[in-house]
Amino acid sequence: AKGFAIIVGQAERDPELAVSVGVRVDLPSELRRQLLRSATDAVRTRLLSRAPPHLFEEIQSAIAAVAIGAEREMSAVRDFEGAKRAIAGLKATGQLNEATLLGFARQRRYEETVAALAALSGSTVEVIRPLMQSLREDGLLVPCRAAQLGWETAMAVLECRFATGAMTPADIARTQGHFARMTAENAKRTLRFWQVRAS
Template identity: 35%
Template sequence: MTTAATLIPELDDIVRRGDPKRRADAARRISELFLQGAASFRADHVDLFDGVLTSLVPHAELAARANLAERLSLLANAPRGLVGQLAHEDEIAIAGPLLRRSSVIDEPTLIEIAQAKGQGHLLAMTERPALSSGLTDVMVLRGNRDVVRGAASNAGAAFSSDGYSTLIKRAGQDGVLTLKVGQRDDLSAEQLKDLLSGSIDVIRRRLFEVVKPARQMAIKRAMNEISGIADRVESSRDFAPAQRTVLALHSAGELNESALLGFAKSHKYEESIAALSAMTGVKIATLDRLITGDRYDPILIAGKAVNLEWATVRALILLRLGPNRVASPADIENARVNFARLMPSTAERVVGFWKTRPLA
């Protein structure tokens, strides 16, 4: 460290006994010296700078540390100790640039930071060119919506089997995440089927529109497996008598929510679907296919679009299950919460989509 000693003859004294202001000034000068000569320094030179700077840089002002972190993030031979020190800082303006792109930070350090720090640190890591499955395991467990979406969007990210399971589970409540996961090249056929099983029809259709042709074929196969048939067949139910009943109620001015609730509580499936069709304007065949699917979301959407009370929506969910099946209290409560959160404008848009583009 003769160069540094020449630049700052009193360096030893500053490191040992200097006041914060002198240390900050020394940190600035030595950092600049390192950055100017980094391309020509040998590994032992870098280690010497590392030892000095890790003692001095913490005394520098935030702006100076952030600027240093930004510049170090681009260097393949940046001092490891200093980089690790800065990457652990709580201030994301300092840690962020290094977490996004520094090649000097090893995987154990990244995982340690991901487990201990906040969402800003996790989000910064999602921008790295590659993410190990060990790191994404932490991200999908600890990360908020933006973090998980960022990880799923990263083509260089790897996910373990457990990580993918968690990712797909979270996608069940996040349509944007479903679209991002569904476009990943490393998604297996079985994982695609799990993803589609947990998504509502409008998201499935949107995913089909944005993926590559090869993935479109995979989506078609997965949907056939989910429905349990090789080709879609028409419902075997006869809705004609139910339609006549509903038409008579409509003519008498008695087709209302109370009538729908009565049909649902009496487990009159055809009459319930015919009544809901008349109230929403969606074709009976379309509603039948939606409601007999794997999820109760279409009931929530249709109910919110025509301003049904929760009691009626709940009765329709139980009707969907059939008289010999009992819904778990947790499932019913989850449905109630989702129904309360669903915006009427969103439900109306989806119902409008069902009207103009009925299921094939």
């Protein structure tokens, strides 16, 4: 199983390998679920199309479980009050900055990341939260740009949305290009508009 764990780790970055490993009969179920958690929709679809009949149901139910888990994770009822207080405290003592946000995002401290991004972008948790719950990246780039964050921090914030798994290299490249083209002025304007709409 240790050999499989290594292959699954490599397959998370290689769609071709993911498909060929995912349909193997001797792959332990837990590792198949792990592979599916980080797989893109395209890889999941190909796995289903190539699955032998006796594995089809197992793969299908694993994909369903992963999807439910991701939705539950992203729409979980979260308590932002504590995070808001903590961030307000950091702001009051001049300790709230991009490095602080980067730390929260890297540790996947979801509530603190949302509250810190809201404070740094001059927005509110109510505006940032739905952007964090969306599977699309572009909305979340707006407050990141408005807060004048660097790409590394913006990327960490994007990744913080997921409990497990990560964006594909193609997604990252596309998103980085989008981020580079966005101006802070436009981002602030958009954010103000969303702010008015939310209130």
